[in-house]
Amino acid sequence: MTDKNAGPTPDSIMTPADMRPLLLRSKHEPVHCAIGLTDKYDAVVLLDHKIHSRRLLALLREKATAVKLGLDHSTLRFGMAVVDSDVDANLVRFIVNKPMLATSEQKLHLRVKGSGFLKVEIVVDEVLDSDAAESEEARI
Numbered sequence: 001m002t003d004k005n006a007g008p009t010p011d012s013i014m015t016p017a018d019m020r021p022l023l024l025r026s027k028h029e030p031v032h033c034a035i036g037l038t039d040k041y042d043a044v045v046l047l048d049h050k051i052h053s054r055r056l057l058a059l060l061r062e063k064a065t066a067v068k069l070g071l072d073h074s075t076l077r078f079g080m081a082v083v084d085s086d087v088d089a090n091l092v093r094f095i096v097n098k099p100m101l102a103t104s105e106q107k108l109h110l111r112v113k114g115s116g117f118l119k120v121e122i123v124v125d126e127v128l129d130s131d132a133a134e135s136e137e138a139r140i
Contacts, residue, residue: 007068008064008067008068008069009042009069010038010042010043010044010045010069010111012063012067012069013044013045013046013060013063013064013067013069014044014045014046014047015114016111016112016113016114016115016116017114017115019045019047019112019114019115020115020116022047022048022049022081023047023081023083023092023112023115023116023117024083025049026081026082026083026092027083027084027085027089029049030080030081030082030095031047031048031049031080031081031082032047032048032049032050032051032052032053032056032078032079032080032081033045033046033047033053033056033078033079033080033081033094033096034046034053034056034057034059034060034076034077034078035076035077035078035094035096035108036060036071036072036073036075036076036077036104037071037072037075037103037104037107038064038069038070038071038072039070039071039072040070041072041103041107042107042111043104043107043108043110043111043112044060044064044069044071044111045108045111045112046059046060046063047081053078053079053080053097053128054078056078057076057077057078060076061076075100075101075104077094077096077097077098077100078096078097078128079094079095079096079097079125079128080094080095081093081094081095082095083117088119090117090118090119091117091118091119091120091121092112092117092119092120092121093120093121093122093123094108094120094121094122094123095123095124095125095128096122096123096124096125096128097124097125097126097128097129098124098126098129099122099124100122105120105122108120108122
């Protein structure tokens with residue numbers, strides 16, 4: 001249990017225990033993700049199997065604002081999370097829209113490790129960013 005005087009933590013957004021069932025689900029179908037760092041350089045992860053990645057990123061920002069958790073907006077990414085049992089059942093592959101710093105990847109690894117998965121790999125797919133821009137233009 002967290003101390004209320006300690007302030008908000010990434011657990012205020014999604015705990016590793018909440019991540020686990022979604023990451024297990026990603027063995028069968030990818031789940032959408034929004035990831036980044038707080039202003040204290042802790043990793044934040046938000047996963048969902050229904051809400052699409054770009055909207056999930058907006059939801060991450062909203063939740064962080066609601067619980068007064070400061071985010072480093074330059075580190076925020078969106079995409080998909082996949083666990084491929086054929087390759088490695090302990091590896092979570094995050095397919096994101098932009099490259100991440102090595103520090104972000106290390107912090108993300110520590111965060112995901114609490115959910116029972118031992119390895120993290122970041123794969124950049126810039127098509128995700130262009131697809132999101134095209135869908136935004138289509139709505140306007």
